Amino acid sequence: MHIDFYQTLIVLIFYIGRVVPIPITDIDSKEGILVRIAASGSTVILKCMSNDNAHNFQYWHLVNKGLIIGPANNYDSAKFRYGILSGNLTIMAVSKQEEGLYECVSRAVKGEDMNIRVVKMLVQDNWDDLYQHDYNINLIRILIALITLVLIAMGAWFVYRIWKDRYRFPSYLQNEDDDDDDDESTEELFSQPSTSKSSVKNIVVPSTSTSIVKEPQFDEVDIDTDFKSILSPSSEK
Template sequence: VITPRTSKDASPCTYSTRGKHCALFATTRVHVITIQKIMEVAAAVVLAAVLDSVASQYMVQEVNVGTTAILPCPSNDDNHLFQYWELEGNQVIGPENAINEAKYKYEVLSGKLFIKSVSTAESGFYKCVSKALTNRSLNIQSVELIVKKDWEEVWENDTETNVYRGVIAGTVLIVLVGLMFLAYRFIKRRRSARFRDMSDEESPDEGPVRGKYNASNIPPMTNANITPSEGVDNPALDTDFPKMFNTIQTQGATQM
């Protein structure tokens, strides 16, 4: 039961001197609901058509780096004839334009574009232009080319990646050398402190007794210190000694 609500009366019917009247309010409410439903359905249909139109005019082609990319021409159909491709930077590839045959190739009938050895720099939007068969109107639709990288190859050959890798390796090496130096200084400082503590704990009486030698304690060398058994290297002294001994004995006898 459809019931209109008002601030004064919640009843779907009104009362007068002629009786109870309900049909007018109920019929009006039904018409309002029907119009709203129709508008909602129409909006949904229009939105779906717009989205479908946008999706049909936009294609995405994904290829791996270094391979040959094949881009179909979505604007070429039964009512249109392929004319040319328009690349980024206003570069045109078509029958009336000179192209780099080592890099690009296209089919006149289907409009397919072949790009050899694609790189990441060639990613972007490519516009395919076709002309109508019955008039001079043009049909232009775009294809987005996405070039995917081989991350293993990038890891090995990419210059920027190798630079980052070298910087990281150098930083890690510097940090390790710094840690080793700090560890060496810490160990050396602990050893020095331990040896200093051991030296302080030793008593002076416990040290080894060391003799001192003084040159004044050595008796001087004289003739009395030389014993007869010791040899003399001077032959003249050996020859004159008996004479001197005889002279001493003679002087001693005279005095007696």
């Protein structure tokens, strides 16, 4: 919506400039010549500085082409118009062809004296050319380019930090979590099938009893030493 508004405003200014005279700043040169700078395609009014109470306007003289603009002279009336009383010259849709020195010639009311004032008109082909070579505009462009590069660098750094925090470190954390899960699963394999206290109490661990044979010691054996009683029965036989 804002773009359409600005585009419409630019178009209106362009068409108004082609019809309505645009006031242009006058610049006095060292030679005392009045310099006017006009945009190509605009309508410009050159003021006749020689016309005053003691002089009457006679004609305009375009020095570069030797063109006379005034009564009883052939000229492009669609391009040039002048005021009979004021002597001001209006140039429609100026271009490089109309650029040059304009002499406004006025004649004294009493006598044959001539009063001549010169106006120099410079025409810019395109305002884009002016902006392209303007120092301030180029400086602004450089600043905008630098600011853009800084913003791009900051954005890239920010994206890198996000990628580093969310996609690099969580991978290591995920591996650690997986290891913890494996350890827990291993512990579950060796745990009791039931975790209730009652079941643990009711579990009877079978005891493996081993019979230990106690070998008799020689000291504990009762040995009979009565040899006569032993030998007498054998002798009777």
